[in-house]
Amino acid sequence: MIFARVVGTVVSTNKDEKLVGKKLLLVQPVEIDGTVKGNPLVSIDAVGAGEGELVLLVQGSSARQTSITEGHPVDCTICAIVDYIEKGGKTVFEKAKDTAYSVK
Amino acid sequence: MIFARVVGTVVSTNKDEKLVGKKLLLVQPVEIDGTVKGNPLVSIDAVGAGEGELVLLVQGSSARQTSITEGHPVDCTICAIVDYIEKGGKTVFEKAKDTAYSVK
Amino acid sequence: MIFARVVGTVVSTNKDEKLVGKKLLLVQPVEIDGTVKGNPLVSIDAVGAGEGELVLLVQGSSARQTSITEGHPVDCTICAIVDYIEKGGKTVFEKAKDTAYSVK
Amino acid sequence: MIFARVVGTVVSTNKDEKLVGKKLLLVQPVEIDGTVKGNPLVSIDAVGAGEGELVLLVQGSSARQTSITEGHPVDCTICAIVDYIEKGGKTVFEKAKDTAYSVK
Amino acid sequence: MIFARVVGTVVSTNKDEKLVGKKLLLVQPVEIDGTVKGNPLVSIDAVGAGEGELVLLVQGSSARQTSITEGHPVDCTICAIVDYIEKGGKTVFEKAKDTAYSVK
Numbered sequence: 001m002i003f004a005r006v007v008g009t010v011v012s013t014n015k016d017e018k019l020v021g022k023k024l025l026l027v028q029p030v031e032i033d034g035t036v037k038g039n040p041l042v043s044i045d046a047v048g049a050g051e052g053e054l055v056l057l058v059q060g061s062s063a064r065q066t067s068i069t070e071g072h073p074v075d076c077t078i079c080a081i082v083d084y085i086e087k088g089g090k091t092v093f094e095k096a097k098d099t100a101y102s103v104k
Numbered sequence: 105m106i107f108a109r110v111v112g113t114v115v116s117t118n119k120d121e122k123l124v125g126k127k128l129l130l131v132q133p134v135e136i137d138g139t140v141k142g143n144p145l146v147s148i149d150a151v152g153a154g155e156g157e158l159v160l161l162v163q164g165s166s167a168r169q170t171s172i173t174e175g176h177p178v179d180c181t182i183c184a185i186v187d188y189i190e191k192g193g194k195t196v197f198e199k200a201k202d203t204a205y206s207v208k
Numbered sequence: 209m210i211f212a213r214v215v216g217t218v219v220s221t222n223k224d225e226k227l228v229g230k231k232l233l234l235v236q237p238v239e240i241d242g243t244v245k246g247n248p249l250v251s252i253d254a255v256g257a258g259e260g261e262l263v264l265l266v267q268g269s270s271a272r273q274t275s276i277t278e279g280h281p282v283d284c285t286i287c288a289i290v291d292y293i294e295k296g297g298k299t300v301f302e303k304a305k306d307t308a309y310s311v312k
Numbered sequence: 313m314i315f316a317r318v319v320g321t322v323v324s325t326n327k328d329e330k331l332v333g334k335k336l337l338l339v340q341p342v343e344i345d346g347t348v349k350g351n352p353l354v355s356i357d358a359v360g361a362g363e364g365e366l367v368l369l370v371q372g373s374s375a376r377q378t379s380i381t382e383g384h385p386v387d388c389t390i391c392a393i394v395d396y397i398e399k400g401g402k403t404v405f406e407k408a409k410d411t412a413y414s415v416k
Numbered sequence: 417m418i419f420a421r422v423v424g425t426v427v428s429t430n431k432d433e434k435l436v437g438k439k440l441l442l443v444q445p446v447e448i449d450g451t452v453k454g455n456p457l458v459s460i461d462a463v464g465a466g467e468g469e470l471v472l473l474v475q476g477s478s479a480r481q482t483s484i485t486e487g488h489p490v491d492c493t494i495c496a497i498v499d500y501i502e503k504g505g506k507t508v509f510e511k512a513k514d515t516a517y518s519v520k
Binding site: 001002003031032037046047048056058059060061062063065066067069077079080081082083084085086087088089092 | 327338363
């Protein structure tokens with residue numbers, strides 16, 4: 001899984017029938033220190049993530065292993081909202097102190 | 105899923121039997137601001153996309169999860185036509201105002 | 209799917225039992241304008257492609273969705289021979305006029 | 313499979329139901345000589361790896377082929393802890409002499 | 417499939433139960449002319465390849481389509497040992513004359 005920020009939404013009225021009723025979120029892959037990494041992706045959300053939150057993306061066929069995405073034409077799903085990241089014994093990310101959190 | 109523009113078509117009379125009758129579209133991956141990103145791909149269309157439209161591509165095994173592509177040798181499918189993209193609370197793409205829309 | 213040229217063959221007497229009797233083709237991914245892109249891959253052929261021809265490669269699990277490759281340890285299959293490519297209303301590739309066609 | 317170091321943990325209280333009770337490890341892909349390669353990933357652990365250990369990551373749908381990850385929305389799993397690497401007849405990595413081992 | 421050289425072995429006593437008894441080979445992706453390409457991977461061997469041999473790697477879910485790897489947490493399998501490569505009508509690799517063959 002990789003880290004990403006929820007940065008927006010994508011609206012589509014003409015989409016595959018299995019995607020009807022699914023919210024499409026715009027997600028920006030990021031490094032742990034917050035640096036943007038590559039271009040935004042479009043993801044389905046399995047956990048109720050909000051804009052600005054740091055999340056984990058699961059990709060490929062594994063993106064279809066949630067109850068929300070099973071059997072759907074989806075290759076990217078938000079499977080977790082990150083609370084803390086510990087690296088080398090130190091807390092390098094803490095959601096409550098996330099300065100980048102209020103994106104809007 | 106990633107963003108792409110429909111930029112043309114690919115004609116093949118000699119193709120796998122499961123692809124017979126399927127239209128092959130030439131799609132150019134793009135960034136949200138319209139910048140071209142990488143080389144064109146060839147995609148099956150599950151939603152009736154037209155040339156110039158901004159669409160979402162689903163790739164890998166997930167490209168086979170539509171009623172049109174199930175069980176087919178297809179690793180890239182157009183699963184949605186984009187109407188709006190909102191990023192950071194602002195509309196950054198709107199199909200009705202899409203200046204790049206009339207490609208032909 | 210991506211574009212590639214058939215540029216040769218790979219001979220192997222010691223290969224997985226499911227690959228016995230399958231021809232292994234050397235294929236070079238290319239851009240639409242003919243520019244070489246990355247290193248050659250080895251592909252199974254589902255459509256009887258000949259050396260020099262511009263073809264479409266399907267990759268990953270989707271490469272196993274032809275009658276020739278089903279259940280095989282194959283991650284790259286030629287699924288179509290390209291006759292024409294139209295981009296922005298213009299024909300940018302035509303097999304009959306393909307100057308790169310007689311590779312040998 | 314690729315080489316990675318276990319460098320930390322990721323805590324998430326809001327995650328897909330199938331991930332509840334699974335430990336999420338922060339893993340840094342590395343080259344054999346220890347050089348960092350790309351950004352950290354988040355992985356499930358199938359073998360009880362500890363921080364600092366050199367491990368093998370299996371990715372994609374294959375990451376779901378362990379008894380711990382079967383059917384889960386997981387695209388990266390630690391499937392082995394590396395004891396030795398031999399290259400060209402020489403031992404180029406030995407866990408007991410791993411100077412990078414005590415990360416904390 | 418891609419080309420690689422078998423360059424060594426990886427020893428692991430603590431690995432997923434399905435990998436017990438499987439030999440883990442260190443393989444270096446290469447170009448046809450022998451140039452090293454990217455970092456080494458770790459692969460399962462379905463054909464009895466020896467150190468120094470030029471082989472074909474099958475990746476992703478297709479790596480699990482051999483009798484040796486079916487259902488295993490494996491994303492890279494050696495599926496063939498290369499005898500000859502012909503490109504543009506010329507033999508560009510011949511195992512019997514492979515000067516890089518005696519790596520040890």
